[in-house]
Amino acid sequence: MEANRYLRPATLEEAYQLLLQDPKNILLGGGLWLKKSTPSANALVDLSALGLDAIKDLGDRLEIGAMVTLRDFELSPLVKEICGGVLTEATSQIMGVAFRNGATIGGSVAGRFPFSDIITPLLALDAQLVFYPHKEMSLADFLALKGRLSDILTHVVIKKSKGRSFFKKVKTTALDFAVINVAIASIDGNYRVAIGSRPSVASLALKTMDSVNNKKKLSKEEVLKAAEIASEELSYASTNAASAEYRKALVKAYVKRGLEEVSKE
Amino acid sequence: MRVNFVLNGRNVIFDIAPGEYLADTLRANHILSVKKACDESACGACTVLVDGRPILSCSYLSARVEGRSVTTVEAIQDEVNQISDFFSDEGADQCGFCNTGLALTIYALQKEMPNASDDEIRHFVAGNLCRCSGYQAQFLAIKHYLEAHR
Numbered sequence: 001m002e003a004n005r006y007l008r009p010a011t012l013e014e015a016y017q018l019l020l021q022d023p024k025n026i027l028l029g030g031g032l033w034l035k036k037s038t039p040s041a042n043a044l045v046d047l048s049a050l051g052l053d054a055i056k057d058l059g060d061r062l063e064i065g066a067m068v069t070l071r072d073f074e075l076s077p078l079v080k081e082i083c084g085g086v087l088t089e090a091t092s093q094i095m096g097v098a099f100r101n102g103a104t105i106g107g108s109v110a111g112r113f114p115f116s117d118i119i120t121p122l123l124a125l126d127a128q129l130v131f132y133p134h135k136e137m138s139l140a141d142f143l144a145l146k147g148r149l150s151d152i153l154t155h156v157v158i159k160k161s162k163g164r165s166f167f168k169k170v171k172t173t174a175l176d177f178a179v180i181n182v183a184i185a186s187i188d189g190n191y192r193v194a195i196g197s198r199p200s201v202a203s204l205a206l207k208t209m210d211s212v213n214n215k216k217k218l219s220k221e222e223v224l225k226a227a228e229i230a231s232e233e234l235s236y237a238s239t240n241a242a243s244a245e246y247r248k249a250l251v252k253a254y255v256k257r258g259l260e261e262v263s264k265e
Numbered sequence: 266m267r268v269n270f271v272l273n274g275r276n277v278i279f280d281i282a283p284g285e286y287l288a289d290t291l292r293a294n295h296i297l298s299v300k301k302a303c304d305e306s307a308c309g310a311c312t313v314l315v316d317g318r319p320i321l322s323c324s325y326l327s328a329r330v331e332g333r334s335v336t337t338v339e340a341i342q343d344e345v346n347q348i349s350d351f352f353s354d355e356g357a358d359q360c361g362f363c364n365t366g367l368a369l370t371i372y373a374l375q376k377e378m379p380n381a382s383d384d385e386i387r388h389f390v391a392g393n394l395c396r397c398s399g400y401q402a403q404f405l406a407i408k409h410y411l412e413a414h415r
Contacts, residue, residue: 101320
């Protein structure tokens with residue numbers, strides 16, 4: 001790609017100042033989609049010397065550094081323990097091992113990629129994001145933001161929930177982007193349903209969640225009704241990979257299967 | 266700018282552009298075993314090892330290997346010959362364009378998961394596409410290679 005400078009700042013403040021200096025200075029996460037998303041830049045600001053590559057156990061939460069690679073995230077026993085291993089399962093389906101050795105959690109989240117297979121389960125788990133210098137917000141709020149943030153995503157924080165989960169990525173071959181992906185988490189009697197690659201970026205299916213939450217046990221009819229709501233409440237579009245109608249039909253089928261799975265006694 | 270790293274066991278210093286990718290740097294410096302096919306992180310043909318782990322050199326900035334170790338098939342000829350023999354035995358080769366990237370991935374698999382199950386083998390090499398041989402013969406060759414190392 002075209003770039004005038006490559007810089008590896010030693011502090012977050014230095015990285016932040018570089019970002020403020022010029023809108024054409026860009027942050028480097030893993031950089032795997034850089035070629036496609038940003039053909040040219042003034043300075044490439046590499047975050048790899050900032051100690052953001054650790055997964056820390058904070059007791060009831062995990063703090064994932066933005067520069068943790070998808071492969072290290074996938075292989076982490078701490079991550080696997082969360083909600084039945086949904087994050088491990090989803091991450092393992094992202095491209096191949098060599099890709100995941102380069103791509104980072106921070107880049108995957110900050111990029112708000114519509115095809116992301118990791119944003120969807122993170123949304124279902126209500127992940128929180130920490131930015132430098134001082135912002136914190138939920139992933140759901142971050143995805144709803146318009147425009148570019150000048151802050152630097154430093155950590156993704158995930159509760160160490162012990163509930164049940166479901167993840168489905170619909171694809172034809174191992175390296176395809178998802179035609180649709182569905183993540184459902186059931187934690188302490190509450191369900192969170194996230195749907196991504198519609199082909200727009202993942203969203204929570206809030207009406208679907210309302211229809212099933214606060215119920216002791218889900219009946220077949222309630223599950224069917226929720227699946228119907230999920231296929232109707234979000235927008236779906238057609239691409240070369242799949243039509244909007246097909247995506248809606250997939251969502252209906254997999255929300256049904258997912259709710260059946262996570263609500264089993 | 267300059268980048269200083271260990272390439273196949275040798276310290277090297279190369280002049281690079283700030284936005285240059287590792288596959289281009291290596292090929293410009295006569296490491297022609299590194300192939301470029303899709304050039305967009307999708308096929309695995311450009312796989313090399315950075316500090317022992319497979320990465321996609323078509324999408325990995327050269328500046329990022331500063332102080333690190335890069336391995337291509339030139340450095341592991343004995344292992345590559347073994348892999349090649351198992352591929353021949355199974356008829357897993359055709360054009361061979363993807364082989365160098367695949368061989369490095371298989372080498373990394375053997376180091377990381379010497380007792381990989383069938384599913385783990387398939388999962389580990391899923392990122393290396395081959396347009397001609399089909400995958401079953403390759404799978405058997407990899408399985409026999411791992412068995413030979415146990």
